[in-house]
Amino acid sequence: MADLEFEDRIDRMFAQAPTFGDADLFALRLDERLNRGWTARRMLIGGLGLAGGLVGGAQVIGSGVISRFDEISAQSGRLLTQRLSEVAPFDLLPVGFAVDGQILWMSAALAAVAIGFAVARAVREI
Amino acid sequence: MPDGGMPMGETTASRAAAHDLDLVALAAGGGREAFGELVRRHGSAVRSLVRRMGAQPALADDIAQDAFLAAFERIAEFRGEGTFQAWVKRIAARLYAKRWRREAIARRAAEALEADDDPRVTQSGVAARIDLDQALASLGALERLCVSLCYGAGLSHSDAAEALGLPLGTVKSHVKRGLDKLKARLAPAQTVRDAEEANG
Numbered sequence: 524m525a526d527l528e529f530e531d532r533i534d535r536m537f538a539q540a541p542t543f544g545d546a547d548l549f550a551l552r553l554d555e556r557l558n559r560g561w562t563a564r565r566m567l568i569g570g571l572g573l574a575g576g577l578v579g580g581a582q583v584i585g586s587g588v589i590s591r592f593d594e595i596s597a598q599s600g601r602l603l604t605q606r607l608s609e610v611a612p613f614d615l616l617p618v619g620f621a622v623d624g625q626i627l628w629m630s631a632a633l634a635a636v637a638i639g640f641a642v643a644r645a646v647r648e649i
Numbered sequence: 650m651p652d653g654g655m656p657m658g659e660t661t662a663s664r665a666a667a668h669d670l671d672l673v674a675l676a677a678g679g680g681r682e683a684f685g686e687l688v689r690r691h692g693s694a695v696r697s698l699v700r701r702m703g704a705q706p707a708l709a710d711d712i713a714q715d716a717f718l719a720a721f722e723r724i725a726e727f728r729g730e731g732t733f734q735a736w737v738k739r740i741a742a743r744l745y746a747k748r749w750r751r752e753a754i755a756r757r758a759a760e761a762l763e764a765d766d767d768p769r770v771t772q773s774g775v776a777a778r779i780d781l782d783q784a785l786a787s788l789g790a791l792e793r794l795c796v797s798l799c800y801g802a803g804l805s806h807s808d809a810a811e812a813l814g815l816p817l818g819t820v821k822s823h824v825k826r827g828l829d830k831l832k833a834r835l836a837p838a839q840t841v842r843d844a845e846e847a848n849g
Binding site: 526529530532533534536537539540541542543546547549550552553554556557560 | 681684685688689692693694696697698701710713714717718721780781796797800801828831832835836
């Protein structure tokens with residue numbers, strides 16, 4: 524028998540793979556290992572995210588950014604109220620209407636949430 | 650089981666009928682069920698190869714599992730050149746070769762050669778497989794490993810040499826000696842079978 528012919532035969536014999544009776548169990552075990560890997564990864568990412576958030580939060584509070592934020596909010600609110608009173612007729616605005624800094628940022632946050640929902644919905648539809 | 654890459658309406662039956670490349674594409678998108686189907690299809694072949702390389706069944710299963718995990722991690726690298734099964738086999742063969750190098754298991758593998766029979770084999774072609782398995786059992790551990798790497802996993806001689814950390818000439822001579830022994834053991838049985846088939 525020629526060597527090449529024999530090598531082809533060995534190739535074919537190696538290719539004749541058996542199917543083990545526990546093939547499904549093997550696949551299940553592998554899936555469990557994949558799950559364990561993902562769980563560990565999620566916990567690691569979550570833990571690192573939490574630690575990073577706490578450190579970042581502490582830095583933000585320590586830097587006095589909140590007082591500056593309040594100041595900017597108040598200035599923005601005053602400016603917006605002033606502009607609105609210039610362009611809108613007095614009888615259209617509610618009595619005592621004034622754009623508070625908190626209202627301004629809350630509106631912005633709600634708008635951001637609404638945009639987030641819209642984007643998530645669009646992605647799901649696509 | 651979560652399956653991020655599986656389109657809506659995809660069922661177990663349609664996965665079972667899907668081509669490997671389609672399942673690979675789904676798995677690359679995070680489709681765990683699609684990857685599970687690939688494991689069910691090719692798991693036995695990969696496990697069988699590692700056993701033929703000389704690993705005990707339990708170790709062979711562990712290596713095969715590691716190979717599939719590595720394949721899932723690197724599935725975006727699979728370009729469809731060759732079959733998915735051949736790709737995972739090469740990963741498994743390299744993993745076993747790496748382990749062999751690290752732990753110098755050649756001696757233990759040689760001692761374990763007699764315990765390789767698996768009574769759970771269920772499909773046809775059993776006679777040919779037993780022939781090959783028995784013939785492989787007659788080889789030295791390194792001969793068996795080199796022959797399995799080159800013919801079972803499709804590695805070139807130089808790739809096998811690199812995987813085992815052996816000189817190329819050593820691998821070539823192990824393959825040559827292994828093939829000669831296999832030829833001596835397999836040829837007579839095949840001749841008898843051919844004669845039986847010729848006689849009806």
